[in-house]
Amino acid sequence: MQTIRIGLIGAGTVGSGVLKILSEESARFEKEYGISLNVHTICTRTPSKIAPISKLFSKVKITDDYKQVVGNPEIDTIIELVGGTTISEEIVLGALQSKQTVITANKALLSEKGEVIYKTAEENQTEIGFEASVGGSIPIIRAIRNCLAGDKVLGLYGILNGTTNFILSKMETEGLDYKEALKLAQEKGFAEADPSFDVEGIDTAHKISILGSLAFGEKIPLQNIVVEGITKITRLDIAFASDLGYRIKLLGLVRKLDGKVEARVQPVMIPKHHAFASVMNETNAVYYKTAFAGPGLIVGKGAGALPTASAVVSDLIYYSSRRGKNLPMERNRFPKASISEANQTEARYYLRFNTLDQPGVLAEIAKDLGTNGVSISSVRQNESEKEPAEVVVVTHPCVEASISASLGRIDASEVVLEPSVAIRLEDKL
Amino acid sequence: MQTIRIGLIGAGTVGSGVLKILSEESARFEKEYGISLNVHTICTRTPSKIAPISKLFSKVKITDDYKQVVGNPEIDTIIELVGGTTISEEIVLGALQSKQTVITANKALLSEKGEVIYKTAEENQTEIGFEASVGGSIPIIRAIRNCLAGDKVLGLYGILNGTTNFILSKMETEGLDYKEALKLAQEKGFAEADPSFDVEGIDTAHKISILGSLAFGEKIPLQNIVVEGITKITRLDIAFASDLGYRIKLLGLVRKLDGKVEARVQPVMIPKHHAFASVMNETNAVYYKTAFAGPGLIVGKGAGALPTASAVVSDLIYYSSRRGKNLPMERNRFPKASISEANQTEARYYLRFNTLDQPGVLAEIAKDLGTNGVSISSVRQNESEKEPAEVVVVTHPCVEASISASLGRIDASEVVLEPSVAIRLEDKL
Numbered sequence: 017m018q019t020i021r022i023g024l025i026g027a028g029t030v031g032s033g034v035l036k037i038l039s040e041e042s043a044r045f046e047k048e049y050g051i052s053l054n055v056h057t058i059c060t061r062t063p064s065k066i067a068p069i070s071k072l073f074s075k076v077k078i079t080d081d082y083k084q085v086v087g088n089p090e091i092d093t094i095i096e097l098v099g100g101t102t103i104s105e106e107i108v109l110g111a112l113q114s115k116q117t118v119i120t121a122n123k124a125l126l127s128e129k130g131e132v133i134y135k136t137a138e139e140n141q142t143e144i145g146f147e148a149s150v151g152g153s154i155p156i157i158r159a160i161r162n163c164l165a166g167d168k169v170l171g172l173y174g175i176l177n178g179t180t181n182f183i184l185s186k187m188e189t190e191g192l193d194y195k196e197a198l199k200l201a202q203e204k205g206f207a208e209a210d211p212s213f214d215v216e217g218i219d220t221a222h223k224i225s226i227l228g229s230l231a232f233g234e235k236i237p238l239q240n241i242v243v244e245g246i247t248k249i250t251r252l253d254i255a256f257a258s259d260l261g262y263r264i265k266l267l268g269l270v271r272k273l274d275g276k277v278e279a280r281v282q283p284v285m286i287p288k289h290h291a292f293a294s295v296m297n298e299t300n301a302v303y304y305k306t307a308f309a310g311p312g313l314i315v316g317k318g319a320g321a322l323p324t325a326s327a328v329v330s331d332l333i334y335y336s337s338r339r340g341k342n343l344p345m346e347r348n349r350f351p352k353a354s355i356s357e358a359n360q361t362e363a364r365y366y367l368r369f370n371t372l373d374q375p376g377v378l379a380e381i382a383k384d385l386g387t388n389g390v391s392i393s394s395v396r397q398n399e400s401e402k403e404p405a406e407v408v409v410v411t412h413p414c415v416e417a418s419i420s421a422s423l424g425r426i427d428a429s430e431v432v433l434e435p436s437v438a439i440r441l442e443d444k445l
Numbered sequence: 446m447q448t449i450r451i452g453l454i455g456a457g458t459v460g461s462g463v464l465k466i467l468s469e470e471s472a473r474f475e476k477e478y479g480i481s482l483n484v485h486t487i488c489t490r491t492p493s494k495i496a497p498i499s500k501l502f503s504k505v506k507i508t509d510d511y512k513q514v515v516g517n518p519e520i521d522t523i524i525e526l527v528g529g530t531t532i533s534e535e536i537v538l539g540a541l542q543s544k545q546t547v548i549t550a551n552k553a554l555l556s557e558k559g560e561v562i563y564k565t566a567e568e569n570q571t572e573i574g575f576e577a578s579v580g581g582s583i584p585i586i587r588a589i590r591n592c593l594a595g596d597k598v599l600g601l602y603g604i605l606n607g608t609t610n611f612i613l614s615k616m617e618t619e620g621l622d623y624k625e626a627l628k629l630a631q632e633k634g635f636a637e638a639d640p641s642f643d644v645e646g647i648d649t650a651h652k653i654s655i656l657g658s659l660a661f662g663e664k665i666p667l668q669n670i671v672v673e674g675i676t677k678i679t680r681l682d683i684a685f686a687s688d689l690g691y692r693i694k695l696l697g698l699v700r701k702l703d704g705k706v707e708a709r710v711q712p713v714m715i716p717k718h719h720a721f722a723s724v725m726n727e728t729n730a731v732y733y734k735t736a737f738a739g740p741g742l743i744v745g746k747g748a749g750a751l752p753t754a755s756a757v758v759s760d761l762i763y764y765s766s767r768r769g770k771n772l773p774m775e776r777n778r779f780p781k782a783s784i785s786e787a788n789q790t791e792a793r794y795y796l797r798f799n800t801l802d803q804p805g806v807l808a809e810i811a812k813d814l815g816t817n818g819v820s821i822s823s824v825r826q827n828e829s830e831k832e833p834a835e836v837v838v839v840t841h842p843c844v845e846a847s848i849s850a851s852l853g854r855i856d857a858s859e860v861v862l863e864p865s866v867a868i869r870l871e872d873k874l
Binding site for chain 1: 447473474583
C-alpha cells in the first residue's frame with residue numbers, strides 16, 4: 017500500500033470540497049487504487065472555519081503558515097488552492113524544488129508563470145497536476161495530455177467562463193439586458209461584486225493560454241491573446257442573432273494555422289443547431305478539432321466547490337500512482353513561441369449599424385464595405401417609425417482586417433450614431 | 446529513449462489507420478514523449494493490401510500467422526484489431542500471458558470475456574488498453590479511469606452506435622421511414638449489409654457492459670442487460686416526439702440504484718433542448734452523472750478508420766510510457782455482480798395506440814391505464830377521416846411494470862389494431 021501525505025494550502029470553497037471528498041471516500045480509494053491518501057497538514061487563514069471538517073481526519077495539523085507545508089519532508093504532495101499569483105508562486109515553486117508533487121487549480125499562476133513552473137518540475141523530476149484550472153470538472157487537460165496523445169490537436173474552442181455564459185444565456189432566454197443579467201448572476205453567486213475579470217474575458221484568456229501551451233507546446237503570453245469581453249453585447253444583438261439562427265457565446269480559441277498559433281477571446285455567433293450552442297447558463301465546454309479523431313466536445317460544470325474538488329482529487333489519485341515511479345515527464349515543453357499577429361481566417365460577420373433613418377444610408381454603408389472587399393450576403397432593416405434605424409448586415413466570408421477597415425470608415429460618417437457592432441459567425445465549427 | 450516494438454494483428458480499416466498515423470507522426474511522438482514506436486511485425490490475411498503502407502516502415506515483417514507475433518520476445522506490445530470473439534481471445538490472452546501489453550478495439554471480446562482478460566493481465570502484471578472499444582475517439586474509458594477517479598460515477602448514458610443514430614436522425618430530418626433510412630445508411634457505409642447487430646442494440650449493449658464494468662467494478666453479463674433495438678420505431682412516433690419537444694435516441698444506460706446496477710439499451714425520448722439530443726447522425730456521445738463533478742457530456746466520432754486509430758495510438762503511447770514501471774494496476778476488479786432485475790425508476794412514458802375510431806375507445810384505454818396506476822398527463826388524438834385513429838398518451842411518472850401491465854390489457858382489446866408503442870421520456874437527464 018502506497019501512502020501519500022498531503023498538505024492542503026487554502027481551505028476556502030474548493031479546499032473544503034476536497035476535504036469533504038477525502039473524508040468520505042478515502043477508504044474506497046484505498047481499496048480501489050491501493051493508495052492511502054492521508055491529510056497531514058491544512059494551511060488556512062481561518063482555522064475556525066474548517067474545524068468541523070478537519071476533525072474527520074485523525075492527527076491532522078492546522079497551521080496558518082504555508083512554510084510548515086512547503087518543503088516539509090513529511091509531506092509528499094501539496095494541494096495549492098490559494099489562488100492569485102503572489103504567494104501561490106512561492107508555494108508552487110518551493111514545493112516543486114523540494115520534489116513535492118503539486119496539484120493546483122490556479123489558472124492565473126499557470127498562465128502567467130507556467131514556463132518557469134513546468135521547468136522547475138522537470139528539473140526536480142516531480143510533477144504538477146492542474147486539471148481543475150481549466151473548465152472545473154471538464155477533463156480537458158487529461159484529454160489533451162493522454163487521450164489525444166496519438167493525435168494532433170488543430171484547434172481548441174472553449175466556453176470557459178460560467179459567469180459570462182450565464183449572463184449571455186439569461187439575456188437570450190429571459191430577454192434581460194446586460195446589466196440586469198449581470199445583477200442576476202451576482203445574486204445567484206455566479207458573478208463577483210467586481211465582475212471585470214470574467215466579463216472582460218481575462219479569465220477565459222488565462223485558460224486558453226494554458227490549453228494552447230499544452231496542445232501546441234508553445235508559450236502563449238497573455239499579451240499575445242486578442243481579448244474582447246461581453247460588456248458591449250446588447251439584447252438587440254442577441255435577438256438579431258437568434259433570428260438569424262445563431263447564439264452569441266464568449267469563445268476562447270487557440271488554433272494552429274500555417275505553423276503559427278492564433279489565440280483569441282471574443283463574443284462570436286454559433287449556429288443554434290450545433291451542440292456547442294446548447295451549452296447554456298454556467299455550464300462550460302471545450303470543442304476540439306484534431307488531425308485524426310475529428311471534432312469532439314466535452315461539456316460539464318466549470319466551477320463550484322465539488323466539481324472543482326472532483327478534478328483536484330482525481331489529479332491527486334493520478335499523480336499519486338505515478339509518484340516516485342521514474343515515469344517519463346508529461347509534456348510541458350515550450351519551443352519558441354510563434355504567435356500569429358492577426359486573424360487571417362476568413363469568416364462571415366454580423367454587422368449592426370445604428371443609423372439615421374434617411375435615404376442613402378444603406379448605399380453609403382454598402383459602398384464602404386465594398387471598397388474594403390467585404391461582400392454582403394444579406395441585409396435586414398426593420399421598418400421603424402422613429403429614428404434611429406438598425407441596419408443588420410451579414411457578410412460573405414472575409415478577413416477581420418477588411419471588417420475593421422470598413423467600420424473605421426463607416427463609423428466616421430455622420431449618419432452612423434453609435435459605434436458599429438461586428439461579431440464573427442462561427443459557421444465552420 | 447524508450448523503444449516499444451509493436452506487433453499489429455489485423456490490418457483492415459482501423460489497422461491501416463494506425464499504420465498511417467504511426468508512419469506520419471512517429472518522429473514527433475519520439476520528440477514529444479521520448480518513446481520510439483517501432484512497428485516490428487504486421488499480421489494480416491491480405492499482405493498485398495498493406496504493401497504500400499508497410500513500405501514506410503523499415504525492416505517490418507509481414508506475416509499471416511498471429512503466432513509469429515503473440516509471445517514473440519522481440520515484441521513488447523500487441524495491437525489486436527481482428528475483432529470478433531474466437532481467434533481474438535487466443536491472441537489477447539496469449540499476449541497477456543507473455544507479459545506483452547495489449548491495445549485493442551474489440552468490444553465484443555471485452556464485453557463477453559472481460560473478466561478472464563483483466564484477471565490474466567493482472568496475474569501477469571501487464572496492461573490492456575481499450576479506449577477504442579467504446580465510442581471510437583470519445584475518451585470515455587480514460588475519463589472513467591483517471592478523470593473521474595476521485596469522484597463516484599452514478600450513471601452513464603450513451604449514444605454509442607453510429608448506425609442507429611444515423612438512421613433515427615435521418616428519419617427525423619429527412620422524414621424517411623425506417624427502411625429508407627436504413628438503406629441510406631447502408632449506401633453511406635454507416636450500416637452493414639446485415640445490420641441486425643447494430644439496429645437490435647447488441648453493439649450498444651456490448652459497450653454499456655464494458656463501461657458499466659469499469660464504472661462500478663462489477664461484471665455486467667450481456668444477458669442481464671435489457672436490450673431493445675430501433676426496428677419498431679416509426680416515422681409517426683418520431684413526428685409525435687418532435688411535436689412534444691423530444692427526439693428519439695437509442696440510449697444505452699448503466700447506473701447504480703440502491704446498491705444494484707441497472708443496465709438497459711432502449712429507444713427513449715430526450716428533450717430537444719438537452720445538449721445530448723443535439724448529437725446527430727453517426728456521432729456518438731456519453732453523458733455521465735457523478736456524485737461530485739455533476740453531469741458531463743463527451744461527444745465525438747464513434748467510428749471510422751482515423752478516429753478509432755487515434756484512440757488506439759493514444760492508448761499505445763499511454764501504456765508504452767507505463768510499461769515496465771511497476772505501476773499500480775488500473776482498476777479492472779469485479780466484486781460479485783448485483784444486477785437489478787427490472788427498472789424501478791419512475792419516468793413519464795409516451796404511449797401510442799392504433800385504434801378503431803369509435804366511441805368509447807379512449808375511455809377504455811384510460812380505464813386500463815388507471816387500473817394499473819398509470820396516470821395520464823396529456824392526450825392527443827388527431828382528427829382523422831379514415832380509420833385507424835392514432836391516440837397518443839403521455840403519462841405522469843410511473844414504473845415500467847405498470848406500463849407493461851396496462852399495455853398487456855389494452856393490446857388484448859378488439860379496438861386496438863396493432864401492438865401499442867411505449868417509449869420512456871428521459872426528462873431528468
